[in-house]
Amino acid sequence: ESPVPLDQFLSTNARNVQALLSCGRFPINVDLLRLLPSLRLVVTPSAGLNHIDLSECHSRGVAVANAGSVACCDVADLAVGLFIDVLRKISAADRYVKQGLWASKTSYPLGSKLKGKRIGIVGLGSIGQEVAKRLEAFGCSISYNSRNQKKSFSYPFYSNVVELSANSDALVICCGLSDQTHRLINKEVLLALGKEGVLINVGRGAIIDEKEMVQCLVQGDIGGAGLDVFENEPNVPKELFALDNVVLSPHRAAFTPETLTSMREIAVGNLEAFFSNKPLLSQVIDD
Amino acid sequence: MESIDVLMLCPMISYLEQELQRRYNVLKLWTAPEKSQFIKDHSATIRAIVGDGGHGADAEMIEALPRLEILSSNSVGVDKIDLKKCREKGIRVTYTPDVLNDEVADLAIGLILAVLRRLCASDRYVRSGKWKKGDFKLTTKFTGKTVGIIGLGRIGMAIAKRAEAFNCPICYFSRTEKPDTKYKYYPSVLELASNCQILVVACSLTAESRHIVNREVMNALGPKGVLINIGRGPHVDEPELVSALVEGRLGGAGLDVYEHEPEVPEELFSLENVVLLPHVGTATVETRKAMADLVVGNLEAHFSNKPLLTPLV
Numbered sequence: 001e002s003p004v005p006l007d008q009f010l011s012t013n014a015r016n017v018q019a020l021l022s023c024g025r026f027p028i029n030v031d032l033l034r035l036l037p038s039l040r041l042v043v044t045p046s047a048g049l050n051h052i053d054l055s056e057c058h059s060r061g062v063a064v065a066n067a068g069s070v071a072c073c074d075v076a077d078l079a080v081g082l083f084i085d086v087l088r089k090i091s092a093a094d095r096y097v098k099q100g101l102w103a104s105k106t107s108y109p110l111g112s113k114l115k116g117k118r119i120g121i122v123g124l125g126s127i128g129q130e131v132a133k134r135l136e137a138f139g140c141s142i143s144y145n146s147r148n149q150k151k152s153f154s155y156p157f158y159s160n161v162v163e164l165s166a167n168s169d170a171l172v173i174c175c176g177l178s179d180q181t182h183r184l185i186n187k188e189v190l191l192a193l194g195k196e197g198v199l200i201n202v203g204r205g206a207i208i209d210e211k212e213m214v215q216c217l218v219q220g221d222i223g224g225a226g227l228d229v230f231e232n233e234p235n236v237p238k239e240l241f242a243l244d245n246v247v248l249s250p251h252r253a254a255f256t257p258e259t260l261t262s263m264r265e266i267a268v269g270n271l272e273a274f275f276s277n278k279p280l281l282s283q284v285i286d287d
Numbered sequence: 288m289e290s291i292d293v294l295m296l297c298p299m300i301s302y303l304e305q306e307l308q309r310r311y312n313v314l315k316l317w318t319a320p321e322k323s324q325f326i327k328d329h330s331a332t333i334r335a336i337v338g339d340g341g342h343g344a345d346a347e348m349i350e351a352l353p354r355l356e357i358l359s360s361n362s363v364g365v366d367k368i369d370l371k372k373c374r375e376k377g378i379r380v381t382y383t384p385d386v387l388n389d390e391v392a393d394l395a396i397g398l399i400l401a402v403l404r405r406l407c408a409s410d411r412y413v414r415s416g417k418w419k420k421g422d423f424k425l426t427t428k429f430t431g432k433t434v435g436i437i438g439l440g441r442i443g444m445a446i447a448k449r450a451e452a453f454n455c456p457i458c459y460f461s462r463t464e465k466p467d468t469k470y471k472y473y474p475s476v477l478e479l480a481s482n483c484q485i486l487v488v489a490c491s492l493t494a495e496s497r498h499i500v501n502r503e504v505m506n507a508l509g510p511k512g513v514l515i516n517i518g519r520g521p522h523v524d525e526p527e528l529v530s531a532l533v534e535g536r537l538g539g540a541g542l543d544v545y546e547h548e549p550e551v552p553e554e555l556f557s558l559e560n561v562v563l564l565p566h567v568g569t570a571t572v573e574t575r576k577a578m579a580d581l582v583v584g585n586l587e588a589h590f591s592n593k594p595l596l597t598p599l600v
Contacts (some may be wrong), residue, residue: 073430081400081429088571090397091566094407097563100558107567110300115389125501138393139454179310188485231316232417242413248413256428 010035019043021267028052033060033082041280043270046264047071047127049284050177050204053085063212065270067161068282069126070262075096076130076153078253079202082226083135085247086198087112092244111190112196115139120168121225122161122184123175130232131172146163147180161185165192170200177204202253215237217246228253291590292332292354296342299361303579307337309533310587311548326351330558335359335586340566341548343586349376362569363387363442364519365599366492373600380600383584385441386577387569394568395487395517396539399434399450401562402513403427403485408559430454433568435483438490438497438518439465442546446487458483461490476500480507485515492519495526501522505531513560517568529554530563543568 001107002009002058010032017036022028023046030053033039039062042052048068057064085091088111096108106266119135121144132142132155141227145164150157156162161184165171171193175181185199185208193199199222201208216222217240224245230236232250240246254263295304295309305311312332319325326333326348333352335463336344340362343583346369349355357379372381389424389596401407406427407541412423431552434450436443436459446472447457459472459577460479465472473479476499480486490496500514503582514537516523525546531537545551548566555561583595 007513018485072456074428076395076402077429078404080323081397081404081406084393084397084426085401085406088394088397088567090394090401090562091407093564093567094562095411097551097565100553101553102565107298108567110570110572110575111567113390113571114393134449134452137449139389236418237411248410249406250409250413250418250423252404252409252423252426255425258426258596260426 005034009029017248019093021032021045021154021271022051024048025051028057028234030056030233033062035282041065041270041274043267043274044053045267048176048204049074050206052158062281063274064284065267065274065280065282066284067263067266071239074259075127075174075202075253076134078228078249079127079131079200079226082228082247082249083170084198085112086200086224086226087114087117089244091247098282113285116141117165118143118173120144120158120164122146122164122171122173124155125174125176125182127175127237128172128203129153130238131174146159147173159271160191162188164191165197169177169196170198173199173201173203173207175203175207177206181207183207183209185209185213187216188218189220193222195220198223199225200227202228203227205233210237217243224259248263290332291396292329294326294329294333294338296336296338296344299337299339300575300579302576303337303361303582305512306579306583307586310583323351330354335589337361337582337586338367340364341367343369344373345369346372349378355443356365357381357584357586361578361582364492366519366521370600377596378443378600379598380410380599381581381589381595384597386581387574388441388445390487390571390574391442391517391568392449394543394564395442395446395489395515395541396449397544398515398517398562398564399485399487399513400429400513402539402541403429403432405559407562421529431456432485433458435459435473435479435482435486436470436488436543437479437488438462438496439468439470440490443487443515444468446489455474455485457477462495478508479511480504483508485513487515488518488522490503490518490522492521497521498524500528502509502527502531508537511538513537513541515541517543520544523591525552530578532558540599575588 016038021043026045042064044066119140119142124144124146147162149157159281200264226247228249294314296316334354334356336358338360349372360382363384388581431454436456439459454595460473460476481541529552541562543564588595
């Protein structure tokens with residue numbers, strides 16, 4: 001709300017600031033951190049951490065707390081919703097009916113069965129685990145790639161995303177964006193997924209090489225996609241608008257009133273814990 | 288071997304048409320300029336009928352075919368077939384249960400998510416360029432919502448199993464209470480609708496279940512409630528449904544079936560809390576093939592005097 005430029009505002013007013021509440025998109029980087037010498041805590045209401053320079057925070061002794069797993073069910077629900085939509089052509093058929101085209105009696109193109117589909121989950125964190133649990137109930141089989149193998153889950157683990165993709169009928173991207181996951185889903189991974197393969201992204205747009213993905217979809221090298229996130233939101237590649245096998249969502253996976261309330265509560269809870277010298281509720285530990 | 292005349296009531300997937308043509312002499316009713324004349328012309332030879340969910344045989348047609356032995360329906364819904372007449376005349380009726388339970392249940396959950404999370408409306412929002420001007424609104428959580436199922440048969444159970452993976456408590460209404468399920472039973476649809484947030488119609492259409500979802504039930508479901516119909520259009524009082532949605536007395540609806548398909552009330556077209564599908568409950572390549580195999584398999588069994596695969600009558 002101040003008319004003064006940020007760095008001036010901070011150097012004048014913020015020398016004693018100990019805790020920062022991020023609005024979720026503003027970058028918390030070295031330039032900002034340098035202006036806050038007393039900072040000991042960054043709280044972000046999101047689950048995503050890609051807007052925060054975690055190693056810079058770590059080296060400055062600044063703790064980071066996020067929304068933990070409060071959003072994981074809503075995000076998982078959306079991932080599953082997008083997957084069913086792509087396979088059974090729900091949004092495309094809804095468009096068809098609402099344009100008055102059903103009356104013309106040409107039968108609508110058939111979709112594809114969920115049961116027996118091999119799902120490759122990229123990132124088996126709290127979101128990925130909820131996606132797995134839901135899709136198992138539809139008769140899908142689960143495999144995954146993650147930074148580390150999770151011993152408590154019996155799903156087959158692939159250390160290589162290309163291999164995971166080659167053995168999957170669908171990839172569901174549930175991981176966070178980091179240096180390791182930037183453009184993780186590249187042309188090789190997409191071609192391994194194949195002409196019938198479906199790509200679902202509820203992580204971050206930049207995990208996928210968007211240009212390659214668009215080309216694969218336009219050329220039919222992959223079978224379809226359900227996307228909640230994009231490289232440069234709110235811009236979405238126009239080529240996707242003409243495709244019926246693509247479902248587009250405006251980054252709303254976590255946005256239900258219940259989850260927003262939980263995110264607010266946990267952010268406040270973290271701040272309260274910090275100022276009363278108690279352990280943070282959802283501290284981000286780099287594992 | 289003499290060729291058997293099989294009357295096919297409507298176009299179906301080409302795989303099924305081909306498999307029938309390979310074995311029988313297929314008479315395509317929809318190609319006839321005058322249907323009742325066509326039936327009369329072939330009444331001496333037609334021994335089997337192949338129909339589907341939307342095309343069956345009423346008493347008149349059955350009476351017009353003295354040599355009819357079997358009706359093999361490419362559907363699990365048989366409300367268009369006069370079963371009583373078939374029983375009277377000793378005509379066998381087969382249908383396609385079980386091979387489509389998963390498909391229909393998947394679509395029911397897909398519709399729930401599409402309505403609650405506004406998948407179709409937000410997809411339109413992005414495609415129209417509106418996202419550049421502002422964020423889409425908040426949508427409604429599905430996880431943990433109470434799901435009420437009308438009809439806890441094979442399809443109803445498949446829906447319950449899936450909804451449970453979303454931590455949804457399940458309750459149901461059925462003609463009789465099912466002793467071996469853990470789900471909560473309500474003795475009336477009205478009570479069920481008053482105690483759930485998402486109501487799914489999954490029963491078969493009979494005289495008793497016609498308009499089982501009426502104005503009272505919709506009011507009980509309420510402005511935050513969502514109705515999902517993957518049964519038959521006549522399960523729901525359609526004009527009442529339209530006014531409940533338009534007036535906001537009902538929170539939303541996901542429909543795959545309608546009273547007079549393919550007609551869909553146009554008042555619903557502009558409602559973003561309504562998702563409309565063109566009766567695609569079983570519409571996957573895999574399931575339509577499995578259904579077709581049952582249709583043909585039942586006819587083959589009948590004409591070689593073997594036990595029918597999936598008889599209803």
